[in-house]
Amino acid sequence: MFVSIIQDIGITSLVSGGLALILVIAQRYLNDYGDCKIDINGKRLITLKGGSSLLNALSENQIFIPSACGGKGSCGTCKCQVLEGGGPLLPTEKPLLTTKEMTGNVRLACQIKVKSDVRIHIPESIFNIRRFQGVVSKIEDYTYDIKGVIITLTEPETIDFKAGQYVQLETPIYAKVRQKVGRAYSISSDPGNDRQIQLIIRYVPEGICTTWVHQYLNEGDQISFTGPYGDFFIRDTSADMIFVAGGSGKAPIKSILEYLSRVGTTRRMRYLFGARTCKDLYLTGEMHAFEQVFDDFEYIPVLSKPCPEENWQGRIGYVMPVFPELITDPANTEAYLCGSPAMIESVKKALIELGVPKDRIYYDSFG
Amino acid sequence: MDINAFILFWAAIFTSNILLTNFLGMCSYLSISREVESSFGLGMAVFFVLTVTAGLNWVIYYHILVPFDLIYLQFIVFIIVIAAFVQLLEMLIERFTPALYYTLGIFLPLITVNCAIFGVSLFLVIRKYSFIQSVAYGAGSGIGWLLAILMLAGIRNRLKEKMIPQGLQGAGISLIVTGIMALAFIGFSGIVIVQ
Incomplete structure (x- = not known):
C-alpha cells in the first residue's frame, strides 16, 4: 500500500518533472536572442542580451520609462515610439493606443520583447529620470x-x-x-x-x-x-490661470504655487479646491497666504456636503458652477486640473463649454 | 476498435465533429469567432495541438500509466502534458516563425484550457484507439473544430448587418446558429460509426 503510493507519486512527479525540464531547456535555448542593440534617439546605444521586455531592458540601463502597473499591460503609461525592431502591433496593446498613436509607431514598452536590434525615440526629459x-x-x-x-x-x-x-x-x-x-x-x-x-x-x-x-x-x-x-507643469505664457484640485490633487498645485511665489508672477490666478466636508480641507491657511504674495490670486475651497455643525461660511456645491464667475477671459485662460478621472472629465467638459481652448487644459489624473 | 485510420480522420471532421456533435471547446469557439482571420488562427493552433497531444497522450497512457497502474491519474497527467506542450509550442513558434506567433498571439495559451483537446485525449482512451487511429482522430477533430469555428465566424460576419433582437445579440444568436449547424451535420451521421 505504502510502496504503491510512493511509486504513484514518484511516477507522476517524474512525468511532470521531465516535462518541466524540457521546458526549462527549451526556454534556455529558444529564448536566447544573442546580443541586441537598442538605439535611443540616435544618441545612446545600449547593448544587452535579448529576450526581456523593452521596459525592463531600459530600466536595467537606468532609463526609466514611466509605468504605473509594473509591466502588466493594463495602464498604458509606458508608451514610447519604436521606429524599428518592435514587430507587429500586439492584441494586448491595441486597446490602450489611439489610431494616431498606432500610425505614429507608438507602442507599449512593457509588451514588446527585445529580440533584434531596436531603434526607439523617447522624450529627452526621460534621460533625466x-x-x-x-x-x-x-x-x-x-x-x-x-x-x-x-x-x-x-x-x-x-x-x-x-x-x-x-x-x-x-x-x-x-x-x-x-x-x-x-x-x-x-x-x-x-x-x-x-x-x-x-x-x-x-x-x-x-x-x-x-x-x-x-x-x-x-x-x-x-x-x-x-x-x-510627467508634463503637468506651468506653461510660460501670460495667460490667466485657473487651478482645480480635489483631495490629494492639491500636491502639484502647491508645488507650482510655491515655485511661482519664488520666481514671481503677475498673471491672474484662481485656485478652486473641491472637497466633501470641512474634515477634508487642509493647508487652508497656507493657500490663503498666497493671496498676499501674488498680485492677483484667490483660493476658493468649495464643499459639496458640509455638515450643519461645521458652520461652513464658504461656497457649497461642486466647482463647475463657480467657473463663469472666476474665468473672465476664457479664450485667454490656461486650466490646470488635478484629481480623480471622473472629476477631471466633468471639469474639462465644463471648461470647454465655457470657451477655454481644449489644448490649454492641462491635467494630472490619478486613478 | 477496428476502423481504418483514414476513415476515422474523415469521420472526426464530419460525422462526429467534436464541436457540433459533442459540443466541446465551446468557450473559445464563442468568444473568438467574431473575425474570420482570428478564428482561422485559433483553429489552426487547435488543429496542431490536438494532433500532437493525441499522439503524446496515447504514448503516455499506454506506456506509462497502464504499466504502472496509474490510470486513475489520467486526467491530471493529460492536462499537464497539454499545458507543457502548448508552452513548448509557443516558445518554438515565437522563435522560428515570429509572423505566425503574432497572428496566433494570445490564442495559443488559451488552447491549454480548451476542452476539445482534453476531450479527444479522453475519447481515444475510452474508445481504445491505436496510436495511428488516435493521431488520425486528433487531426480530424482539429480540422473539424477549425471548420466549425470558420463557419460560425463567416455567419457572424454576415449577421453584423442584420437586425437581431437585442436579447439575442452576441452569444445568444451564436448558440442558435451553432444549433442549426449541428442539425445540418446530423445529415452526415450514420455513414460511419466511430464509437
Whole structure:
C-alpha cells in the first residue's frame, strides 16, 4: 500500500518533472536572442542580451520609462515610439493606443520583447529620470486620511524637477504584500529645494502603497523612488490661470504655487479646491497666504456636503458652477486640473463649454 | 476498435465533429469567432495541438500509466502534458516563425484550457484507439473544430448587418446558429460509426 503510493507519486512527479525540464531547456535555448542593440534617439546605444521586455531592458540601463502597473499591460503609461525592431502591433496593446498613436509607431514598452536590434525615440526629459534613495524625515497628518511625507534625498543628493511633475514611489515587501509595486505621486514641494521632496498621499482602503505609507512607514525609514515624470507643469505664457484640485490633487498645485511665489508672477490666478466636508480641507491657511504674495490670486475651497455643525461660511456645491464667475477671459485662460478621472472629465467638459481652448487644459489624473 | 485510420480522420471532421456533435471547446469557439482571420488562427493552433497531444497522450497512457497502474491519474497527467506542450509550442513558434506567433498571439495559451483537446485525449482512451487511429482522430477533430469555428465566424460576419433582437445579440444568436449547424451535420451521421 505504502510502496504503491510512493511509486504513484514518484511516477507522476517524474512525468511532470521531465516535462518541466524540457521546458526549462527549451526556454534556455529558444529564448536566447544573442546580443541586441537598442538605439535611443540616435544618441545612446545600449547593448544587452535579448529576450526581456523593452521596459525592463531600459530600466536595467537606468532609463526609466514611466509605468504605473509594473509591466502588466493594463495602464498604458509606458508608451514610447519604436521606429524599428518592435514587430507587429500586439492584441494586448491595441486597446490602450489611439489610431494616431498606432500610425505614429507608438507602442507599449512593457509588451514588446527585445529580440533584434531596436531603434526607439523617447522624450529627452526621460534621460533625466533616475532612481533615488532617501530617508523619510517627516510625516504630517493633514486630514484623517491625507498625510504629507517629506523625503530627504541621500543617493543622489539632489533632484532636478519642474513644479507639477510626479515621482513613482517603490513599496517594499511588507506584511501580506509579497510583491514590490510602484505608485505615482505628485511632488508637492518647491523645486527650489532640490535636496528634499514632499508628497501628499491619501489613504485608499486596500491600496498597497497608501496602506504602507499610512500604517507602516515611519520617520527615519529608507525609501526609494524614480522620477521625475510627467508634463503637468506651468506653461510660460501670460495667460490667466485657473487651478482645480480635489483631495490629494492639491500636491502639484502647491508645488507650482510655491515655485511661482519664488520666481514671481503677475498673471491672474484662481485656485478652486473641491472637497466633501470641512474634515477634508487642509493647508487652508497656507493657500490663503498666497493671496498676499501674488498680485492677483484667490483660493476658493468649495464643499459639496458640509455638515450643519461645521458652520461652513464658504461656497457649497461642486466647482463647475463657480467657473463663469472666476474665468473672465476664457479664450485667454490656461486650466490646470488635478484629481480623480471622473472629476477631471466633468471639469474639462465644463471648461470647454465655457470657451477655454481644449489644448490649454492641462491635467494630472490619478486613478 | 477496428476502423481504418483514414476513415476515422474523415469521420472526426464530419460525422462526429467534436464541436457540433459533442459540443466541446465551446468557450473559445464563442468568444473568438467574431473575425474570420482570428478564428482561422485559433483553429489552426487547435488543429496542431490536438494532433500532437493525441499522439503524446496515447504514448503516455499506454506506456506509462497502464504499466504502472496509474490510470486513475489520467486526467491530471493529460492536462499537464497539454499545458507543457502548448508552452513548448509557443516558445518554438515565437522563435522560428515570429509572423505566425503574432497572428496566433494570445490564442495559443488559451488552447491549454480548451476542452476539445482534453476531450479527444479522453475519447481515444475510452474508445481504445491505436496510436495511428488516435493521431488520425486528433487531426480530424482539429480540422473539424477549425471548420466549425470558420463557419460560425463567416455567419457572424454576415449577421453584423442584420437586425437581431437585442436579447439575442452576441452569444445568444451564436448558440442558435451553432444549433442549426449541428442539425445540418446530423445529415452526415450514420455513414460511419466511430464509437
